[in-house]
Amino acid sequence: MQAAVHHQGLMFFRTGAIAQKSPNCMPGEKPCGLGACFNPTTERCCVNPSSHQGQSYSHDQACCDGTLSHTPHLYNGASCGSQVYNPNFNICCAGKLSNRVPGKNLCCGTTPYGVEDRGVLCCNQTLHRVVEDGYQCSPGGHLYLPSRDMVCGSRVHLNDPGKHCCGEDTYDPQYEICCNGHKHNRLGKMSCCGRKVYNPSSRQRKCCAGTLYDLQVQGRPTEDTQCCGSVLMEAGSTQTCCSAPGLDLLYPTQPGFTCCGHRYPNASQWSCCAGVLHPRPEPHNTTKNVIPGPRLLPLGDLKTEVLCYTEVLLGTVQSVSVKMNERSIVMVNALSLLASRGHFKAMASPHYVTLPDHCSSPELVPGNSYILMKIPFSDTIRFISDLSDHSSPFHSIFSICSTFIYPRGKKANHPNRK
Template sequence: MSVHHQCCGDHQFDQRSHCCCFDSEPLSPEPLNASCCASSGSNHLGIAPTSPKCMSGKQPCGLGACFNPTTERCCVNPTSLQGQSYSHDQTCCEGTLRHTPYLYNGASCGSQVYNPDSKICCAGKLSNRVLGKNLCCGTTPYGVEDRGVLCCNQTLHCEVEDGYQCSPGGHLYLPSRDMVCGTRVHLNDPDKHCCGEETYYPWNEICCNGHKHRGNKSCCGVKAYDPSCDQMKCCAGTLYDLQFQDRLSEEAQCCGSVLMEAGSTQTCCSAPGLDLLYPTQPGFTCCGHRYPNSSLWSCCAGVLHPRPEPHNTTKNVIPGPRLLPLGDLKTEVLCQSKVLVGTVESVSVKMNERSIVMVNTMYMQASRGHVSAMASPHYLTLPDHCSSPELVLGNTYIWVKNNYSDTISFISDLSDHSSPLHSILSRCSK
């Protein structure tokens, strides 16, 4: 993994922070503060040598050294792991400070040794200690009470006027004058907002995943398009120009981010967060994202169950509502049907009925311009739980009703749409 890593049995370890102990079987790396490291150290081959013989009252310090933990401190070079003892008023800089058998609770800054009463160690650089300068900004010491000093991303700025702050990118900015977009600083404009690292005017521009575009459009990933245009198709953030596909909008269907082939050669099976394409086969049907042989498998709400014996699938079975991407709903169905938009809060099953509790529910019939809020919570019942698609609590769905029977015929997950109402109404605007 790095030039500092060595083998230890079947594992590797960073010799700056671990050693290889023979105390365990099989061999395994242990942190340097482990008792076996403190007692034996470790060399560059990852072999734990025998502990150095120390006089009574002293403990091993790295490889080949001993120290008295009551009067001395042990500093271990992180490269060679050689140790050296120093008087108790000294501190390690840029290395490992060891107080056997555990790490010493003090500065841990290297193999150099310095007196913390007269020196300060900042990122491996020793400087003379000055009264009040007990903080580090990169390699430079400074004091919290220093006037006109500001540390941004380990860079010390001096003679800074009052009111300035650090941006995430490490730049100075004045909140009353500047605005920060990502890591960049721009002059403040009350009409502008952030779009990624840049600024944009929301009244005549649109921001799509950090990319700005002009005009009143909708987003498809980082691109913008007019959803009422029959020539463009958005599939889960991927925009397709149907002119190049030689397709009509109403014929084009998505399977996740993929534009499906024309005709019935492909079948898209969907589950929450997963869409898979299969070659269409007779006798096969979707069960969530799977496409099993329905004579061998039964399906209930996206869960497969093996049939004890082959099943005749030629009987008429009333299908449940289909889960489709919003863009695959035909315009006349979406705009002329009775539509519910709501967020699923709870789902329960009684016998074979599925009861759904929704909040923030609206009823709309876009072709007539009807939009009205429903009582909250709103209750919806699907008569066949098993034939209905799996729902995710907290996601927002559109429920398209059959105008004749008032049953649910289509369901679309709107959780990926930043503005569900705009997504619907823009399709029906023409």
């Protein structure tokens, strides 16, 4: 049974012990959170959002911390936590009751304040007293002065000219390099591999999708190593990497199997068109190793004679369409590049490319940047690398090829040229 209790001229209804599930209510009543009932014609229901416990009040009262079961209004009485108060004389901030002061109708945590109050600023539910104008709240809720401070993550640092944020700390990009929030000394032409730093023109280390491998420990030369996502593949033909946009999977090499996107099906049972599998109506006779379909190699896996000594086209795919068996590609921001000589030329934008065999080309994602090349003495164009993970593809290519680019007046020494 509910008992009516009078308190300072206000009447509310108190329930008995709170049950752990919705109570059995009397006819005409409805559940009010856990363990309470109320009559919707004469009462209002307040439910604590954290505990889901309910309490019913008369219609002339309202909730502060609870959630009204009906449209809220301003009432003569309200509840602040377990207290009933009059909003005309008090203000409830985060369950704490304070006397109402004209103009202070906002809450900062448990403290009331006014929007026109000078010398105060509310950051992350904490009210700060400031001695001068210009202070601001950082995205993390910290007080700082932009003319004096810089905010890196959750930390406030004194502003030092030339310094920038690297994670929670600061760094000088002229002498340091920032890799995923970790700073390192800048020595030579360094690049990031995840949180670590390395020289991409070095033959001693290789970066596979943010994982750095020491090839001296592995006992492998750079030219014989390839990445499959973040995994360094075994040398030889014991493994096959099948790739689709955003997905690289490694399979044990099997006779008669070939990649189709990220899948590695039996070519006698399946045909492949631009990464899409199609069942063969009749088994296809395949007894030898199948020549794998085209795979977009990571930039670090490209042979230097291909990347640096071949004229390649670098650009962003804007759209792709297919007509019959031809694939039409619209590229923007396209450059013709011969890195070994330091030559590059901007192409007309948009730049149009037509691939005569749609099925033999890898899947392309509009918005991603790619390297493509024309096979010498042929009209065939093939895509060789997806550069979507590189913030500056142009810089990445020249960093790799920098070892083979000599100062002006000296000829580049091609590795295959005697």
